[in-house]
Amino acid sequence: MKKKGFTLIELLAVIVVLAIIALIATPIVMNVISNASKGAAERSADNYVKAVETLIATKRLDGEPVEDGTYTIGTDGNLSFGDVELNGTKPSGGTITIKDGQVVKENASIKVGDYTVTYDDGAAKADQIIVLCKAIAPIQQELYDATTKTMVPTTVGIQATSSAPYAAGAVYSCNLGDGDRTFYVLSSTKDTVSLLMEENMESPATWCATGDDNSCNGDGAIASLNSQTSGWSKLFSVNGKVSLPSYDDMYGVIGDDWTAINLTNVVANNGYWTSTLCDFEITEAWIVEKTDVTTTASVNAEFGIRPVITISTEYISL
Numbered sequence: 564m565k566k567k568g569f570t571l572i573e574l575l576a577v578i579v580v581l582a583i584i585a586l587i588a589t590p591i592v593m594n595v596i597s598n599a600s601k602g603a604a605e606r607s608a609d610n611y612v613k614a615v616e617t618l619i620a621t622k623r624l625d626g627e628p629v630e631d632g633t634y635t636i637g638t639d640g641n642l643s644f645g646d647v648e649l650n651g652t653k654p655s656g657g658t659i660t661i662k663d664g665q666v667v668k669e670n671a672s673i674k675v676g677d678y679t680v681t682y683d684d685g686a687a688k689a690d691q692i693i694v695l696c697k698a699i700a701p702i703q704q705e706l707y708d709a710t711t712k713t714m715v716p717t718t719v720g721i722q723a724t725s726s727a728p729y730a731a732g733a734v735y736s737c738n739l740g741d742g743d744r745t746f747y748v749l750s751s752t753k754d755t756v757s758l759l760m761e762e763n764m765e766s767p768a769t770w771c772a773t774g775d776d777n778s779c780n781g782d783g784a785i786a787s788l789n790s791q792t793s794g795w796s797k798l799f800s801v802n803g804k805v806s807l808p809s810y811d812d813m814y815g816v817i818g819d820d821w822t823a824i825n826l827t828n829v830v831a832n833n834g835y836w837t838s839t840l841c842d843f844e845i846t847e848a849w850i851v852e853k854t855d856v857t858t859t860a861s862v863n864a865e866f867g868i869r870p871v872i873t874i875s876t877e878y879i880s881l
Contacts, residue, residue: 601678605687607652608673608680612659612666614649615642619664633660635753636673638725638881652676655725656876677880695797695878696737696746696758698723704761704824707853714853719761719824720747728881729756731815735879739795739803739872746872749812755873759808762825763835763867764791770836770848770862777840777848777862781807784836787868795872803874810839810849812871813857826853826867834860835867 619629622645634642640653647653656674660667668682678689700722705714720734727733729751735758736743746758768787771779784807792798792805813822826833834852841847847859850866860866 600676601689601691603652604675604678604680604689607675608654608671608687608689610651611640611647611649611654611673611675612668612671614647615659615661615666616664618642618645618647619661623664629661629664631662633658633670638728655881674877679877692880693797693801693878694880695739695801695803695874696735696756696880698728698881699734699736699745701734702745705826706824707826714826723748723881725881728879729876737872739792739798741794749808749871750815751876754876756876756879757812757871757873759812759822760870760872763869764788766791767865767867768836769865770860775863776845778845779862781836781838781840781848784838784868788870791868792870798872798874801874801878803872803878806871806873807836807838808851808869808871810837810857813837813851822851822856823853833866834858835869 622629629644634644636642636654636657636659638655640649640655641647652675654673654675657672657679659673660670668685671682673680674692675689677692677694679692680687680689682688701718701720703716704719706717706719708715721730721732723730723733723735729748731748731750733748735746735748737746737758745761747761749757749759751757766787769783770777770781772783772786773779788805788807795805798805834850837849837851837857839849841849841859844859846862848862849857850860851857
């Protein structure tokens with residue numbers, strides 16, 4: 564008895580139908596997931612507001628009334644006047660305004676996960692945050708060993724935590740528009756974080772494009788920096804800034820040995836320019852190299868370009 568199978572046309576028809584179903588179903592599924600995440604963030608914000616008002620009431624009963632004003636939410640979800648007790652996800656940033664013992668919802672901006680929750684007529688509304696940088700574990704990189712004069716694999720950087728997300732040396736993976744790159748925190752303020760890339764850009768440059776002394780203010784290095792980071796569209800879309808590290812950056816970090824990572828034996832990439840000119844020698848500027856954290860080099864020499872990005876804390880996540 565002859566068995567009948569599927570013809571090639573029938574198989575192609577099935578494949579086409581399945582492809583069409585996938586095209587239709589995928590956006591629906593992704594939308595459901597997105598809505599669920601937004602809803603969870605909104606509920607977490609609502610619960611947080613209630614927990615804050617409970618804390619305020621408790622402080623009042625204890626004879627420690629909370630003053631009206633705007634308060635910054637810590638990375639651990641707590642406030643300057645006390646720890647907020649909350650089961651579930653705590654916010655990791657934002658601000659709330661307190662008046663007469665109540666949270667003024669219309670003035671609240673609460674960061675929950677990858678969402679910022681605000682209020683419209685008392686109803687929570689979550690908007691997804693653009694996350695440029697996410698914390699990663701310390702990684703193995705090559706550090707120069709002055710004793711053996713070789714590059715030695717070493718664990719570099721520290722793990723960012725909720726209590727110290729922007730500690731100097733904390734390691735982040737950032738996608739600025741041209742793929743993932745590794746960065747280390749240099750410094751931070753209340754609202755911004757500055758991070759140093761863990762390797763030089765592809766092309767080295769001279770400090771000066773014009774002239775033979777540092778009165779050029781590093782126009783060659785800056786031009787190369789701007790050219791090689793021009794594809795970082797995500798960074799510039801959120802008004803992030805890119806610059807060369809400064810002399811003070813390099814001496815201000817904790818555990819400054821990691822500032823010299825990824826320096827090869829190739830002369831052109833044997834170090835990288837800072838943004839600081841040498842004030843005692845008009846033909847030299849400060850660099851970082853593998854034998855010393857900072858030294859000076861001729862403005863006509865070629866050294867690497869290693870960017871520092873400065874972004875708002877709202878675009879960086881644990």
